[in-house]
Amino acid sequence: MSRVTVVGSGASALHFAQSALERGHEVTMLDVGRTKPEPVRPDDGFRELKRGLDDPAAYFLGDDFSGMLWPGAPGEYYGFPPHKRVLFRGHERFVVEARGFEPLSSFARGGLAEAWTGGAFPFNDQELADWPIGYRDLEPYYGRVAERIGIGGADDDLARFLPVHAHLGAPLDLDEHSRRLLEGYARKRAAINGLGVWLGRSRTATLAADTGDRRGCTYLGRCLWGCPRDALYTPVLTLHALLRHECFRYRSGVYVTHFEADDGGRVRKVHCATEAGGREAHDVEWLALGAGTLSTARIFLESLARVAGEAPELGGLMDNRQILLPFVNLGMLARPYDPATYQYHNLALGLEAQPAKEYVHGLITTLKTALIHPIAQSVPFDLKSSIQVFRNVHAALGILNVNLHDDRRGANSVALERSGDAGRLVVHYAPSADEPARVARALKTLKRALRKLGCIAPPGMQHTRPMGASVHYAGTLPMSTERRPLTASPDCVSHDFDNLLLVDGSTFPFLPAKNLTFTLMANAARVADRVL
Amino acid sequence: MADALERECRIFCRLLAGREPTDYVRTKYRAAHAAGVVEPTGGASSFERGVVALARRSTLLARALDARARILAPASLLRRKLVLLLAILECAPETEADVDSVTHASRAGLFLHLVALGLGFALLFAAGFVVAPLAFVAGGSES
Numbered sequence: 001m002s003r004v005t006v007v008g009s010g011a012s013a014l015h016f017a018q019s020a021l022e023r024g025h026e027v028t029m030l031d032v033g034r035t036k037p038e039p040v041r042p043d044d045g046f047r048e049l050k051r052g053l054d055d056p057a058a059y060f061l062g063d064d065f066s067g068m069l070w071p072g073a074p075g076e077y078y079g080f081p082p083h084k085r086v087l088f089r090g091h092e093r094f095v096v097e098a099r100g101f102e103p104l105s106s107f108a109r110g111g112l113a114e115a116w117t118g119g120a121f122p123f124n125d126q127e128l129a130d131w132p133i134g135y136r137d138l139e140p141y142y143g144r145v146a147e148r149i150g151i152g153g154a155d156d157d158l159a160r161f162l163p164v165h166a167h168l169g170a171p172l173d174l175d176e177h178s179r180r181l182l183e184g185y186a187r188k189r190a191a192i193n194g195l196g197v198w199l200g201r202s203r204t205a206t207l208a209a210d211t212g213d214r215r216g217c218t219y220l221g222r223c224l225w226g227c228p229r230d231a232l233y234t235p236v237l238t239l240h241a242l243l244r245h246e247c248f249r250y251r252s253g254v255y256v257t258h259f260e261a262d263d264g265g266r267v268r269k270v271h272c273a274t275e276a277g278g279r280e281a282h283d284v285e286w287l288a289l290g291a292g293t294l295s296t297a298r299i300f301l302e303s304l305a306r307v308a309g310e311a312p313e314l315g316g317l318m319d320n321r322q323i324l325l326p327f328v329n330l331g332m333l334a335r336p337y338d339p340a341t342y343q344y345h346n347l348a349l350g351l352e353a354q355p356a357k358e359y360v361h362g363l364i365t366t367l368k369t370a371l372i373h374p375i376a377q378s379v380p381f382d383l384k385s386s387i388q389v390f391r392n393v394h395a396a397l398g399i400l401n402v403n404l405h406d407d408r409r410g411a412n413s414v415a416l417e418r419s420g421d422a423g424r425l426v427v428h429y430a431p432s433a434d435e436p437a438r439v440a441r442a443l444k445t446l447k448r449a450l451r452k453l454g455c456i457a458p459p460g461m462q463h464t465r466p467m468g469a470s471v472h473y474a475g476t477l478p479m480s481t482e483r484r485p486l487t488a489s490p491d492c493v494s495h496d497f498d499n500l501l502l503v504d505g506s507t508f509p510f511l512p513a514k515n516l517t518f519t520l521m522a523n524a525a526r527v528a529d530r531v532l
Numbered sequence: 533m534a535d536a537l538e539r540e541c542r543i544f545c546r547l548l549a550g551r552e553p554t555d556y557v558r559t560k561y562r563a564a565h566a567a568g569v570v571e572p573t574g575g576a577s578s579f580e581r582g583v584v585a586l587a588r589r590s591t592l593l594a595r596a597l598d599a600r601a602r603i604l605a606p607a608s609l610l611r612r613k614l615v616l617l618l619a620i621l622e623c624a625p626e627t628e629a630d631v632d633s634v635t636h637a638s639r640a641g642l643f644l645h646l647v648a649l650g651l652g653f654a655l656l657f658a659a660g661f662v663v664a665p666l667a668f669v670a671g672g673s674e675s
Binding site: 047050051056057059060064068070072073330335336371372373377380381384385388389392394395 | 615
């Protein structure tokens with residue numbers, strides 16, 4: 001039995017820890033570990049919640065109205081729920097200066113995936129072509145993670161892009177708008193496939209029925225504000241389960257600053273700053289960094305810098321470019337919407353590409369219970385007229401979230417500038433030169449596919465999210481079969497330190513267009529099995 | 533000033549929801565102003581305050597000035613106040629349906645309504661454009 005120290009409590013760290021515990025090891029998890037508020041009135045549906053709360057505006061907009069999306073303010077089509085802000089609250093020691101990149105980080109229990117939308121899409125062999133492992137290596141772990149967290153989906157047209165793994169459960173019920181889109185696709189399938197576009201059920205980490213201790217989705221319509229029934233998986237559910245394990249120790253309230261290695265290249269200690277302003281150190285047998293690509297880079301660079309006086313630059317930072325493409329389904333005009341439905345993406349689409357790894361992935365979210373003031377104010381009329389328009393087109397609105405792949409480029413880097421005790425992370429990012437052309441090509445085809453589905457994408461409404469916004473960061477310490485500095489083995493053991501495991505997205509050598517969280521969890525479970 | 537805010541809330545609520553504001557809506561509208569979040573960054577100009585002072589005189593004036601602001605000053609104080617009120621109305625169970633329920637049974641009826649709204653918006657914009665200079669006077673008398 002080994003003693004394993006894990007840094008962070010995000011999706012990767014927790015699934016690595018769970019696998020390590022299952023293999024009989026002792027795990028200590030070090031984490032800042034802020035907690036999010038408990039859900040209010042967990043059995044209420046969306047409209048019952050409004051009626052039941054003493055102050056519904058405080059819940060939906062915040063006590064200080066920080067959930068408002070004001071005219072002219074940069075923002076998107078959804079207001080961000082005020083009580084989720086704790087997930088993105090910074091840390092005074094984690095200072096980032098970024099150019100061309102808008103980084104998000106989390107110091108909450110469960111990490112960034114506490115705010116995810118549950119998209120669980122396995123990478124296929126084409127997308128893993130630049131990795132030293134293939135789908136066959138990950139497949140058992142996709143199945144294992146699917147069994148742990150509950151993933152719904154279907155073996156449909158999207159299986160050509162999304163391999164069907166073990167323990168794929170039943171999908172959720174469709175809302176009317178999504179059902180009509182799928183019916184439209186069935187009628188126009190040949191023509192749409194002729195564009196290189198395939199449509200099908202999304203893969204979501206949301207339980208359609210009660211499973212074990214967890215309850216299935218009852219369509220409360222509150223997904224955007226955080227599933228109050230935990231039908232939508234978030235990593236903190238795994239943390240709660242691990243806390244009951246006798247070999248698991250959770251030390252929250254600590255910020256890992258660096259680790260210390262001996263001359264033989266083995267990590268011996270990990271050092272933390274405590275919330276109370278003190279310091280503590282933990283002896284290490286195995287150290288697993290799972291704090292997320294940027295935090296892991298900071299810890300790694302700080303550790304090198306404390307020995308050598310300075311740290312190298314880590315190249316290859318990746319993230320998915322996302323474009324939000326709103327559309328109107330003409331067949332849904334002047335129809336009411338049903339709030340008692342699943343609010344995130346029920347459908348997904350794939351646009352094939354050459355080479356195949358440059359596949360474009362889309363998530364289709366039909367609009368139901370989102371706040372309306374952010375959207376109504378963007379209608380090009382006075383507000384009274386805009387409301388009259390909006391209430392009759394509400395059920396017809398949807399957003400296609402288009403995701404593009406990214407690859408490692410040396411100039412997209414993370415470096416550490418040290419000043420005194422704390423360092424500042426400096427991030428540089430520039431998109432690839434061909435990105436505008438790829439975006440234009442993809443959007444042109446996807447708009448044609450939408451038209452065949454009876455939808456129009458109003459001109460000028462698409463929104464290109466800044467790099468960093470998708471929070472799919474990866475690639476700074478990539479897996480490599482060659483033993484080179486600043487890389488990791490195919491089993492994610494650092495090539496610089498023999499007992500250092502890199503279990504988050506840092507080691508991904510290529511980033512497909514799909515949300516990476518499912519692969520983060522599967523790969524972390526694989527690493528625990530392979531190394532420990 | 534409290535009376536002006538009260539009147540403003542009433543006029544704007546009639547405009548957006550077609551009804552008088554409930555006590556809850558009034559309270560939240562006042563609370564947002566007291567919290568200092570309604571003013572745009574850097575503060576509103578005296579002209580913007582004048583536009584609001586004019587708008588609180590009648591729903592028709594408010595609508596015309598909003599049509600003008602939508603095109604010429606989309607982030608102005610008047611727009612911020614109206615969007616704030618819409619956000620409060622959509623959160624309150626008593627008024628949610630006033631701003632978020634279907635009003636047309638057929639797509640043909642909706643299409644005609646959209647055409648009418650477009651034409652109406654053009655007229656409102658023109659009216660707002662004509663009356664907006666009065667805001668210089670209204671702003672002065674307000675201060």
